[in-house]
Amino acid sequence: MKKFHIDCTIKALTDAYRWICVTMIISLFSCFASARDEGDAFVSPSFPHNNFELKIWNDPAFRKQFTESYLAETEIEPRVTVSEREQMQKVFDLISADKLDEAVKMLEKSRNDAASAVFDFTLANICFQREELDRAASIYQIAIDKYPKFRRAWKNLGLIFVRQGEFEKALPALTRVVELGEHTAITYGLLGYAYSSVEKYIPAESAYRMAILLDPTTMDWKMGLARSFFKQKRYAEAVAICEQLINDQPDRDDLWLLQANAYIGLNQPLKAAENYELLRQLGKSTADSLNMLGDIYVNVELYEMAVESYIQAIEKHAQNNPVRMIRSAKVLVARGALEETRRLIERIESAYGDQLEAEDRKDLLKLRARLAVADGSGKEEVRVLEEIVALDPLDGEALILLGQHCNRIGDSEKAIFYYERAAGTEKYEADAKVRHAQLLVGNGKYAEALPLLRRAQLINPRENIQEYLDQVERIAKTR
Numbered sequence: 137m138k139k140f141h142i143d144c145t146i147k148a149l150t151d152a153y154r155w156i157c158v159t160m161i162i163s164l165f166s167c168f169a170s171a172r173d174e175g176d177a178f179v180s181p182s183f184p185h186n187n188f189e190l191k192i193w194n195d196p197a198f199r200k201q202f203t204e205s206y207l208a209e210t211e212i213e214p215r216v217t218v219s220e221r222e223q224m225q226k227v228f229d230l231i232s233a234d235k236l237d238e239a240v241k242m243l244e245k246s247r248n249d250a251a252s253a254v255f256d257f258t259l260a261n262i263c264f265q266r267e268e269l270d271r272a273a274s275i276y277q278i279a280i281d282k283y284p285k286f287r288r289a290w291k292n293l294g295l296i297f298v299r300q301g302e303f304e305k306a307l308p309a310l311t312r313v314v315e316l317g318e319h320t321a322i323t324y325g326l327l328g329y330a331y332s333s334v335e336k337y338i339p340a341e342s343a344y345r346m347a348i349l350l351d352p353t354t355m356d357w358k359m360g361l362a363r364s365f366f367k368q369k370r371y372a373e374a375v376a377i378c379e380q381l382i383n384d385q386p387d388r389d390d391l392w393l394l395q396a397n398a399y400i401g402l403n404q405p406l407k408a409a410e411n412y413e414l415l416r417q418l419g420k421s422t423a424d425s426l427n428m429l430g431d432i433y434v435n436v437e438l439y440e441m442a443v444e445s446y447i448q449a450i451e452k453h454a455q456n457n458p459v460r461m462i463r464s465a466k467v468l469v470a471r472g473a474l475e476e477t478r479r480l481i482e483r484i485e486s487a488y489g490d491q492l493e494a495e496d497r498k499d500l501l502k503l504r505a506r507l508a509v510a511d512g513s514g515k516e517e518v519r520v521l522e523e524i525v526a527l528d529p530l531d532g533e534a535l536i537l538l539g540q541h542c543n544r545i546g547d548s549e550k551a552i553f554y555y556e557r558a559a560g561t562e563k564y565e566a567d568a569k570v571r572h573a574q575l576l577v578g579n580g581k582y583a584e585a586l587p588l589l590r591r592a593q594l595i596n597p598r599e600n601i602q603e604y605l606d607q608v609e610r611i612a613k614t615r
Contacts, residue, residue, distance in 0.1 A: 212316050214253040214283040220246075227258060236262055253282040257289050269296050287316040291323065298326050303333040321351030328360050337367045355385065362394060371401035389420035396425070405432045416448070423453040427460060434464075439473035443480050450487045458488045462499050469506055478507055498524050498531065505537060529557075532564025536571055543575050551575055566596040573608075582612035 216224065223246050230239035243259040256279035263272035276293040279286055294309035310327045328343035341364040347357040358381055365374040378395035385391065396411035412429040415421045421429075430445035446464050461484050468477040481503055485492075492500070501524045508516040518541055524534040539554035552575065558568035569592040573585035589605040 212285050212287040214279075214286055216252045216254055220252050220254070224254060224258070231262070236266070249282075253279040253286055253289070256282065257286065257292075260289070260292065264292060264296065269300055272296055273300075285316055287313055287318055290316065291318065294323075294326065298330060301333075303330040306330045307334070319346075319350070321347045321354065321357065324350065325354070325357045325360070328357065328364070332360060332364060332367070335367070337364045340364045341368070355381070355388075359390070359394075362391075366394060366398055366401070369401060371398040374398040375402065387418075389415055389418070392420075393422070393425060396428075400428070405435065408432065416445075421448070421452065423449045426452065427464070430464060434467055434471065434473075437471070439468060439471065439476040442468070442473075443476045446480055447483050450483055458484055458492060458496055462496060462503075465503055466499075469503055474507055477503065481507075494527055498527055498534075501527075502533065505534075530561050532558040532561035532568060535561075536564060536568055539568075539571060539575075543571075543578075548575060548579065566592040569595075570601060577608060582608050582615060586612060 223242070227239050227242055230236070230242065240259065240262055243255055243262075247255045247259065256275050260272045260275035260279065263269075263275060273293060273296045276289045276296070279289040280293065283289075290309050291313045294306050294313060297303070297306035297309060307327070307330050310323055310330065313323050314327070324343045325347035328340045328347060331337070331340035331343060341361060344357050344361040344364060347354070348361065351357065358377065362374050362377045362381065365371075365377065375395055375398045378391050378398065381388070382391050382395065392411045392415050396408040396415075399405070399408035399411065409429055409432045412421070412425050412432075415425055416429070426445045426449035430442040430449065433439070433442035433445060442464075446461060450461060461480065465477050465480045465484065468480060481500055485500065488496075501520050504516075505520040505524070508520060518538065521534050521538045521541070524531055525538065528534075535554045535558035539551040539558065542548075542551035542554060552572060555568045555572040555575070559565045559572070561568075569588040573588040573592070576582075576585040576588070585608055586605070589601065589608060593601055593605060
């Protein structure tokens with residue numbers, strides 16, 4: 137009897153204490169509201185009273201959440217009645233016996249608007265297990281609509297959206313899981329992955345950091361953090377974290393590649409080249425890494441090594457578009473690496489052959505023409521240029537080069553013919569008229585050259601051409 141009285145007394149005191157606490161909090165909140173109504177600044181002793189904090193305190197959404205905090209937190213699992221629990225036990229027995237079709241039938245029969253969301257959730261799980269992702273997602277949504285704090289349903293819905301690449305939809309689902317109290321590495325890791333996939337790298341970084349804090353052994357989260365650094369152009373941090381990860385797993389080619397790209401971002405190409413070379417020795421190079429290695433060697437004038445890298449890139453992915461390789465050949469010939477350019481052109485032609493588009497073929501022919509000019513092989517130059525014009529009669533560049541060749545060998549009439557054809561193309565009209573004018577000036581026909589130079593300046597004004605035009609005008613006036 138005495139124990140009963142003690143228990144009653146404790147209960148009464150506890151209830152009274154709770155009532156006093158609630159009354160005090162409500163009173164405090166009323167004072168806060170009153171102070172706002174009277175226009176006084178409410179200063180909380182617990183928070184700094186800067187503008188940012190005041191905006192939060194006055195925000196309606198915050199006030200609603202603050203008011204709800206007086207109430208006990210509801211459960212994150214929907215309740216089931218005794219009869220529903222019995223039905224669910226039968227369903228679980230069927231699932232355990234691998235009789236999923238029978239379980240689905242029983243769940244479909246039990247589901248209705250008044251039934252517990254557990255029935256919907258269980259059916260959605262079976263659909264998820266069967267890779268019926270769209271159906272599973274729609275049923276998870278029904279479960280959530282019935283019971284908005286159903287954390288497991290939110291999480292599985294988020295997992296489906298990640299699986300489907302619907303990252304914009306996955307983010308609110310996974311965020312809701314965190315709001316409902318789940319703080320696991322997988323949830324934060326998937327949040328980081330989703331944020332990265334929609335190119336929001338700052339929140340991705342935060343999510344990955346939380347995932348690593350909770351699970352420091354999973355490589356995916358660390359790799360995700362390194363990539364988020366890289367995407368934010370925080371290359372030094374990307375290099376540093378890659379260095380740590382490489383020490384643990386030196387056979388991961390993606391780590392070497394990411395670090396190499398970060399070195400490029402730091403303008404340290406030779407360090408990047410070390411990584412690319414190591415990948416090549418390991419047999420894990422990609423066409424992109426080999427092309428990057430070739431570009432680095434071109435910049436430091438190691439042309440033979442550059443061509444070796446380019447050729448290996450072709451051999452690794454010959455089905456790729458040849459434009460990248462043709463661009464590399466143009467850079468080489470511009471640097472005066474003639475033999476290396478010739479070798480690369482031959483490899484491009486043998487690798488791609490009939491796959492070359494007309495424009496690509498023209499580019500290669502123009503490169504051969506430049507090589508012929510450098511070698512002093514006039515006949516070869518003409519042959520190549522004529523082949524280009526046969527492919528494209530309106531190729532102004534080739535027509536001008538043919539005109540220049542004819543002018544060099546003294547065939548002015550044929551040179552003028554090519555210049556006039558080139559002037560018929562909008563892109564090369566100005567250059568063609570300048571070349572034509574220069575030929576006429578060379579033959580002493582100053583007056584005839586003037587309208588050509590004036591037209592060239594009207595199309596494309598250039599200071600050096602204007603100076604040339606002024607000189608020709610002065611000479612023409614003295615004749």
